[in-house]
Each structure stands twice: as structure tokens, then as C-alpha cells.
Amino acid sequence: MQSMHGTTIGIIGAGAIGGALIDRLLSGAGAGAQDIIACETKDPRREEIARRFGVRTTGEAADVAAAQLIVLAVPPLEMREVLGVIRDRVGHRPVVASFAAAFPLALLESSLPQGTPVVRVNPNSPSLVGAGFNPVAYGRHVTGAARALGERFLAALGTAVEVDDATMNQYTALTAVGPTYFLPVFDAMLAAGIASGLTREATVAAVVATARGTAEMVAQRAETPDQLKLYTGLRPLKDAEVRELVAQALADALSRMTALQQKIADAARGA
Numbered sequence: 001m002q003s004m005h006g007t008t009i010g011i012i013g014a015g016a017i018g019g020a021l022i023d024r025l026l027s028g029a030g031a032g033a034q035d036i037i038a039c040e041t042k043d044p045r046r047e048e049i050a051r052r053f054g055v056r057t058t059g060e061a062a063d064v065a066a067a068q069l070i071v072l073a074v075p076p077l078e079m080r081e082v083l084g085v086i087r088d089r090v091g092h093r094p095v096v097a098s099f100a101a102a103f104p105l106a107l108l109e110s111s112l113p114q115g116t117p118v119v120r121v122n123p124n125s126p127s128l129v130g131a132g133f134n135p136v137a138y139g140r141h142v143t144g145a146a147r148a149l150g151e152r153f154l155a156a157l158g159t160a161v162e163v164d165d166a167t168m169n170q171y172t173a174l175t176a177v178g179p180t181y182f183l184p185v186f187d188a189m190l191a192a193g194i195a196s197g198l199t200r201e202a203t204v205a206a207v208v209a210t211a212r213g214t215a216e217m218v219a220q221r222a223e224t225p226d227q228l229k230l231y232t233g234l235r236p237l238k239d240a241e242v243r244e245l246v247a248q249a250l251a252d253a254l255s256r257m258t259a260l261q262q263k264i265a266d267a268a269r270g271a
């Protein structure tokens with residue numbers, strides 16, 4: 001993996017995902033604390049970020065705009081305000097990467113000066129350990145060195161898959177929200193294994209290896225997951241209920257993003 005060392009990175013919004021990004025950049029992507037400046041509006045969180053990571057911090061989005069890579073990790077409905085702040089400060093053509101769910105690539109591009117290289121990506125939480133599966137849509141001006149920088153950045157987070165911007169909400173419901181569908185199952189299996197008398201360490205190793213193996217089996221075999229269940233004798237989970245629960249959760253995630261995208265479009269039209 002290529003290192004992010006020496007690239008100046010400005011992060012606007014150091015909340016859950018912005019903080020996780022700083023963690024990953026420092027722990028697994030070769031970036032130095034001196035390469036990163038994070039904008040966070042709340043004093044206690046700003047102090048926590050500075051203390052925990054040793055990066056430079058600021059309360060003003062404008063202060064990070066001089067970076068070579070600007071990452072927007074603010075809530076989707078705050079994007080217009082933040083884009084308005086940096087619009088006149090990106091004449092040096094930094095790569096601007098947006099993490100905001102439901103915020104279309106075209107709106108990102110039209111909110112910044114003509115020619116700005118913009119990237120829309122929805123990183124999922126395994127990006128924290130470089131194992132993300134992250135759908136990305138590149139703007140028209142992401143070419144040459146800008147493209148190389150965008151790809152280097154995304155490689156630090158895991159696998160980036162280029163997708164049509166119009167499908168980003170569907171990908172987000174599966175991949176960015178996806179870990180929350182699996183985590184309760186991990187939680188339940190860990191609790192059950194420990195309750196049965198295994199150590200926590202042994203249980204984690206067994207459950208994680210089993211999950212990885214199951215994923216590999218689904219990836220490599222032609223049978224559907226339902227058919228693959230034939231290889232195990234017991235069926236303790238109520239299959240129809242699991243299917244219904246996940247389908248409902250996915251539909252909820254998608255409809256929330258569609259509603260959010262409509263709100264963003266309405267706000268942009270009223271501008």
C-alpha cells in the first residue's frame with residue numbers, strides 16, 4: 001500500500017467517521033500527525049481529537065482549505081454551508097472527497113469552482129482497519145495526479161469500487177449500513193461462546209474465523225447461501241425472520257437516504 005506520508009490532509013467534521021479516519025490515517029496509512037489538520041466546531045471534541053491524535057485542530061472550516069486533500073465528514077445537511085466556506089479557498093485544486101450520504105456528485109461539483117477534482121465515497125466502518133468496502137464515484141476533473149491521490153487515499157481505507165453515482169444510495173444501504181446487520185450476530189455469538197465456558201480470546205478467534213470462512217464459501221461456491229446451509233445439520237435461527245428483519249432494515253436505510261437526498265435537492269433549489 002502506498003503511504004499518505006507528506007500529503008497534507010484537511011478533515012472537516014471530526015465526529016464518528018472523521019475521528020475514525022484520523023485514527024486510520026495515522027495507524028495504518030503512513031500519515032504523520034503534522035500532515036493532518038481537523039476542523040471540529042465543539043470545543044471538548046476538538047480538544048479530545050488534539051489530545052488523542054496530536055494533529056492540528058481548528059474550529060474554522062476555512063483553516064483546512066489549504067490542504068492537498070480535503071475530506072468532508074459533516075452531516076449531509078451541513079454540506080452546503082461547508083462547501084460555501086471553502087468554495088473561494090480551493091484555487092490550488094485540492095482533491096475534495098465527500099463522505100456525506102445522499103449528497104450527489106453533481107451537486108458537489110457544481111458547489112465548487114469549475115475544474116475542482118471531487119470524489120464521493122461512502123466508507124464503511126471496517127475502513128478503520130483498512131478492510132472497508134467503499135463505493136466511490138469520481139468527478140469529471142479527477143484525472144492525472146488528482147486521480148492518483150484519490151486512489152492512494154482510498155486504498156488506505158480498503159477496497160474502493162467505482163460505481164455509478166446514481167446507485168450510491170443502494171450501495172450505502174448494503175455496505176455502509178451493512179456492518180450494523182452483522183454486528184448483532186457477532187455480539188450474540190460472542191456472548192454465547194463465553195457463556196459456554198470458552199475464554200473471550202478463544203471465542204473471538206473462533207467466531208471471526210467462522211465468519212471469514214462463511215464469507216469465503218459464499219464468494220467461491222455457486223450455491224446460494226440457503227443451499228449452503230445444507231452442509232450444517234442444525235438450523236437454530238428462524239430463517240424467514242432473519243430475512244424479513246434484514247430486508248426491513250435495508251429498506252429503511254434506503255428510504256431514509258432517498259428522503260435525505262430530496263431534502264438536499266430542495267435546499268439546493270432554494271439557494
Ligand SMILES: NC(=O)c1ccc[n+]([C@@H]2O[C@H](COP(=O)([O-])OP(=O)(O)OC[C@H]3O[C@@H](n4cnc5c(N)ncnc54)[C@H](OP(=O)(O)O)[C@@H]3O)[C@@H](O)[C@H]2O)c1
Pocket residue numbers: 012013014015016017018039040041042045061072073074075076078081082099100101122123124125176
Ligand atoms: N459514521 C459512519 O459510519 C459513516 C459512514 C459513511 C459516511 N458517513 C457520513 O459522514 C458524515 C459524518 O457522519 P458521522 O457519523 O461522523 O457524524 P457525526 O459523528 O455527527 O460527526 C459530524 C461532525 O461534523 C461536525 N459539523 C457539523 N456541522 C459542521 C459545520 N457546519 N462545520 C464544521 N463541522 C461541522 C460535527 O461537529 P459538532 O459535533 O460540533 O456538530 C461533527 O464533528 C455524514 O455525512 C455521514 O453521512 C458516516
